[in-house]
Amino acid sequence: MAETVKYLLDESRLPKTWYNLAADLPKPLPPVLHPGTGQPIGPGDLAPLFPMALIMQEVSTEREIEIPEPVREVYRQWRPSPLFRARRLEKALQTPAKIYYKYEGVSPAGSHKPNTAVAQAFYNKQEGVKKLSTETGAGQWGSALAFAGALFGLDVQVFMVKVSYDQKPYRRALMETYGARCIASPSNQTQSGKAILAQRADHPGSLGIAISEAVEVAAQSDDTKYSLGSVLNHVLLHQTVVGQEAMAQLEMAGDYPDMIVGCTGGGSNFAGIAFPFLGAQLRGGKKVRIVAVEPAACPSLTRGKYAYDFGDTGHLTPLVKMHTLGSTFTPPGFHAGGLRYHGMAPMVSHIKELGLIDAVSYHQIQCFEAGVRFARAEGIVPAPEANHAVKGAIDEALKCKAEGKTRTILFNLCGHGHFDMQAYTDYFAGKLTDQSYDESELAMALAGLPSVAEPA
């Protein structure tokens, strides 16, 4: 039997800084705009929502940003996370490719999300904040922030998309075990929620609506701030511990990736694994092919428009330039709830426009096929989101086989599927379907994009 090889870094190798891609971009990011004036916003505009330390990270162009020691102390519970060479999978695929995966499911909440949740909780605590409000889709982010809140003594209130709240009671139980409060969204606790419920009492909710509710709660209270689990620059920044560690671990293995694969919903786990390598490339290092894998039912990078849009359905957020399907777009139901967002991180969108990364999309059934294949070889059951990365990596490995080429593939296994077994049950029972989005709804959502242009 082939041996799955684990590369573990000593704790002394835990990164001391986060890596900021903004420092190495060939062209700066378009500014964030005020929806009323169409003009760039300043740090003060964001102060009701975020602590100043995070706002400064959001706009920073420093290459290295120090990770506070209390954050590193928490990271050390599960970091550096393992990098595996998937030799059992390679053997099962009979591929000459070398497949490595970074495994973020070892965190207490089971995904990469605590990398930023812990940092956000720390900075909020430091600035005297008492409560955090946030949204969650499938529940990975909500659990991560609940975990971080428990450690730093912050009250956490999570607006969970109603359909997930009903379908995934165990994610809710996990958040409550950590002491957080979980509310089905749309709720009658906010104006945004009430407005939606007035239109349709049984509305299933969406990430865009839940964001509106969480933002509203934070904006209206002095001791409450808002916390977002993906999309924003500072969130992507915090995830770069993943790629930095992977780089050191591949060095241990005497290897370097020819390509990197990550799944993309809001873009944070993808950025976490890819940005440190992309930065090295932009500073003159080896070129790496970077592939973002997204769901065919919510294909912001491959089918969205690169334009200014709101981050939420209630239009409470500033405008950011990103690949978007339109803030009113509602994707059909599928199991990777963490990938059901209408937009893409501005920084990931920007490098896509610059031609620095590729994007592909897959339907869910083929992703579950890949995930089961992976589980039987490697023993780890991936989250439905992560199955997209697994599928992307397996397809690349099979291309290597067809071409007789030995390439090194690195992918991010961003979380385990322990709270998603209903999806696997449905898959085995033949109950999964591959739904496409409604083309006319997409056209309508795109037609409704705000008419704001990038300032000259």
Add this chain to the structure above:
Amino acid sequence: MAETVKYLLDESRLPKTWYNLAADLPKPLPPVLHPGTGQPIGPGDLAPLFPMALIMQEVSTEREIEIPEPVREVYRQWRPSPLFRARRLEKALQTPAKIYYKYEGVSPAGSHKPNTAVAQAFYNKQEGVKKLSTETGAGQWGSALAFAGALFGLDVQVFMVKVSYDQKPYRRALMETYGARCIASPSNQTQSGKAILAQRADHPGSLGIAISEAVEVAAQSDDTKYSLGSVLNHVLLHQTVVGQEAMAQLEMAGDYPDMIVGCTGGGSNFAGIAFPFLGAQLRGGKKVRIVAVEPAACPSLTRGKYAYDFGDTGHLTPLVKMHTLGSTFTPPGFHAGGLRYHGMAPMVSHIKELGLIDAVSYHQIQCFEAGVRFARAEGIVPAPEANHAVKGAIDEALKCKAEGKTRTILFNLCGHGHFDMQAYTDYFAGKLTDQSYDESELAMALAGLPSVAEPA
């Protein structure tokens, strides 16, 4: 905030041998008896059920038994597992005690069970076996053997106690993801199952019945062997990697336990953490207080009789001397399904009789209270079984606080609770109850013990 400290061993420190307590026992284990003759059985009697390598381990008195390299290769995917100093929990309890926990939830199947599942799959494969049959209660063992079977190319058939099969569909989904077949027990696929169903068509099943079914399947087929996840000497043996690693990790920490706490169902995770320390004590090392924590609703060590009994309800197994509640005893329903077994490992029972360990029992609600307290401090949600060990450790730490004593407590956190969130949901909803077993049923079950005495 206090820092949770992780002690990681380099892979080169992965044990090369399992530790066999039989070598250091002051008095040998009573023999296993043939139920027909009342005489000790020989290795040949067990050959229909187990590969010869495991039978020889079952009766070995060698102190160190080499771990085959292919087993170590698989172990290395997650071993050596981390040892944590629970400083955040210590702080929450305001105790002067030092609390360490060994965390076995990092295995792909989420518990300590793969330590033996992988070894058993290896030896069966080596001796040409094609299929393994087994039973599972809550599903931890079934998932572990399904995982190991997938790696070694063995078909795995799991008889899952009906009530768990219905209540825990996600454990079943996990086994199926690994490629195993999962059957509700009692089933109509065996004579044992049919006999039970004839008496009561809606029988909820029990571990004892499921064992009978799995044993029957193995006994009747040439290419199928039986696999057990606890109780037997060779299973306890395989778990000693846990305690051996913990010993090396505590050495890194410059510490040694004053007491060791483990939960006991069949006894294997308890043996895994405790036996290497007990062996050191028996060879003249430091005395350690060792505490077995069992459920008050199924209290074999604290309320059972030390006597010869069958391992299963259908009376297909040999007779072993153990603490038993009687093979017909059915405990009331509670969430730690892995602790709902009528007997206790003969070796654990033996050292209890020799006065080398203590045993206590707790009801489930207080264990869940302890588990939630642990989760909020340490971030890890324990399995309901592991909550018993957490409760035992917290109580000892609070005793230290009351007495103003600094003692070092080591416990085994044998698995995570990701597949047990219904139990937490019930706990938060106030739906958990503490049921006691029926005293008259216990009396009847004990009265029905086989009348066999230990040969002189």
